[in-house]
Amino acid sequence: MATTADANQALEEKVMLQAGNHQGLIAHYKQQLASHPDAETRLRLAQTYQHTGDAESALFHLDLLPASWQEKPSVNLLRAKSLYSLSRFSDALLAINQSLKQDLNNGEAHNLKGLLHGETLQLDEARHAFLQARALMHDDISVLNNLAVLDIMTGDYQLATQRLWPLYQNGSRDESVVANLAFALANAQDAERFILMFPQHPPQYQRELYFALQQPRQ
Helix, strand or coil: CCCCCHHHHHHHHHHHHHCCHHHHHHHHHHHHHHHHHCCCHHHHHHHHHHHHCHHHHHHHHCCHHHHHHCHHHHHHHHHHHHHHCCCCCHHHHHHHHHHHHHCCHHHHHHHHHHHHHCCCCCHHHHHHHHHHHCCCCHHHHHHHHHHHHHHHHHCHHHHHHHHHHHEEEEEEEEHHHHHHHHHHHHCCHHHHHHHCCCCCCCCHHHHHHHHHHHCCCC
C-alpha cells in the first residue's frame, strides 16, 4: 500500500519532470536509490543523465541494472544513445541492433541506427534505416532532415530541398533543418527560395551567403 511519503515523492518527481528540473531529478533518484534500490529508479536516473548530456554516468548506471533488465529494448536503446553521444559508434550499433532484435517496430531505434550508419559512411544502410523509421511514424522533422543530409552527401540537392522545403513552409525553424535547407537551395541554385529564407537581411548579405554556401562544381 502506498504511503503518504510515497505519494509526496511521486508528486515531487512529477513536478520536476514537468519543470524540466533535471538536476533536481538526479538528486531525487539518487536519494531514492540510497534508501530503496530498485531497477526502475536506476533506469530513470540513467535516462536523466543522458538527457543532461552526461552519457558516461548514464552508461555507468545502465551497467548496474540486473541481468534480467539488460535485455529490455528500452535499456539497449538508451545504451546506444549514450554510446553514440560518446562517438563509440561500433558499440552503439551493437546495442541498437540488440534493441531492434527485441522490438523491431521502434521508429526511434531505426532512426538512431541510420545515424550510426551515416557516421561510418554506410549511406545505403543509413537510408534504409531512416525509411524504416519513417514507415514506423517516427518524427517527420527528424527523419526527413536525416534523409536530406544523405541527399546532400550524395549531391542530390534537389531532392534535399523537396524534403525540407515543406517542413520550412509549415513553420519548422529547427536549426539543423534551416541550415541544411539553405545549403541545399544554394547548391541547387535556387536563389528565389533561398532569398525567401532570409527576408530580415539586406540583399548584399543574402547574395554573399548564397555564394559562400555553394560547393565547387565537379
